[in-house]
Amino acid sequence: MDAVVKKFPDISDERRDERPSRAEAEAAVETLLRWVGEDPTREGLRETPARVVKAYEELFGGYRQEAGDVLGRTFEEISGYDDMVLVRDVDFHSHCEHHMVPIIGKAHVAYVPDSRVLGLSKIARLVDIYGRRLQTQESMTAQIATAIAGMLRPKGIAVMIEAEHMCMSMRGIRSKGSLTVTTSFQGAFAEDAELKGRFFSLTGHRV
Ligand SMILES: Nc1nc2c(ncn2[C@@H]2O[C@H](COP(=O)(O)OP(=O)(O)OP(=O)(O)O)[C@@H](O)[C@H]2O)c(=O)[nH]1
Ligand SMILES: [Zn+2]
Structure with a gap:
């Protein structure tokens, strides 16, 4: 089992290959900002897509870990x-x-x-x-x-x-x-x- 497979244990091979890039994830956040009625180019929001994606990495970091990683001993x-x-x-x-x-x-x-x-x-x-x-x-x-x-x-x-x-x-x-x-x-x-x-x-x- 290679390292990538181990890091995303609950995602099928096919879905893992489809995992979007960081740029695509940021573009999706920008779309949502526009959809709620915001202007993503205004100063306060310019960095928001990058921040949201970074926050998601932390909030959803559980997909990159398995129970065995922590219960080992x-x-x-x-x-x-x-x-x-x-x-x-x-x-x-x-x-x-x-x-x-x-x-x-x-x-x-x-x-x-x-x-x-x-x-x-x-x-x-x-x-x-x-x-x-x-x-x-x-x-x-x-x-x-x-x-x-x-x-x-x-x-x-x-x-x-x-x-x-x-x-x-x-x-x-x-x-x-x-x-x-x-x-x-x-x-x-x-x-x-x-x-x-x-x-x-x-x-x-x-x-
Ligand atoms: N069983 C269960 N239901 C959950 C959980 N978290 C959220 N839900 C419920 O999932 C349901 C989704 O219902 P839908 O009718 O498809 O979505 P919705 O129109 O947004 O539903 P409302 O919240 O009633 O407005 C809601 O009743 C939520 O309360 C959970 O952990 N377990
Ligand atoms: Zn819910």
């Missing part, structure tokens, strides 16, 4: 610890795939180790990778759970995302402040109601 020395490991309140920003408008929220990620654990920061890195792609909240929740399952084979995984979708607050229904909650429970968390209940209470929710 696991640790086995846990002195027999066998309860849940929970990293909660991981702030993230993403963009909805329907409107390309921000999703802002928190992820709570827990697992019960079998023999190995992850470095704690790697969970936040995983949330960041999937956040920096176009998403639905459901897909992002499932992708985090699947990546941890594949890397760690733990006894159980719980992922909860609570997020505000700006496409619901800034436009459309304009329902400001509503939170969408999605969950994925696997293994011990799906089978053991007491464990699931502790996940809810540790993340500040009533069962």
Whole structure:
């Protein structure tokens, strides 16, 4: 597998060949500026297409990373610890795939180790990778759970995302402040109601 293929794991070969140039991306931003009624030649906007493309590189940088890039190392020395490991309140920003408008929220990620654990920061890195792609909240929740399952084979995984979708607050229904909650429970968390209940209470929710 060559380096380019690895950097864009979710894009088919055909689509990757069609990836537009930076100049084409900047021209597309200029078109949008004209479409909203702006004059892209005025001083304040002259550099905007280049800035937007640069910002998109950062905001959508998750397409150039894979879960394996960050979850690579696991640790086995846990002195027999066998309860849940929970990293909660991981702030993230993403963009909805329907409107390309921000999703802002928190992820709570827990697992019960079998023999190995992850470095704690790697969970936040995983949330960041999937956040920096176009998403639905459901897909992002499932992708985090699947990546941890594949890397760690733990006894159980719980992922909860609570997020505000700006496409619901800034436009459309304009329902400001509503939170969408999605969950994925696997293994011990799906089978053991007491464990699931502790996940809810540790993340500040009533069962
Ligand atoms: N299930 C799901 N829906 C989402 C997510 N993000 C945005 N949406 C919804 O995607 C839907 C797209 O609906 P459409 O009717 O095709 O688009 P629209 O006319 O812009 O819809 P409105 O937002 O109702 O104005 C909307 O109901 C959004 O609220 C998400 O992460 N998951
Ligand atoms: Zn949307």
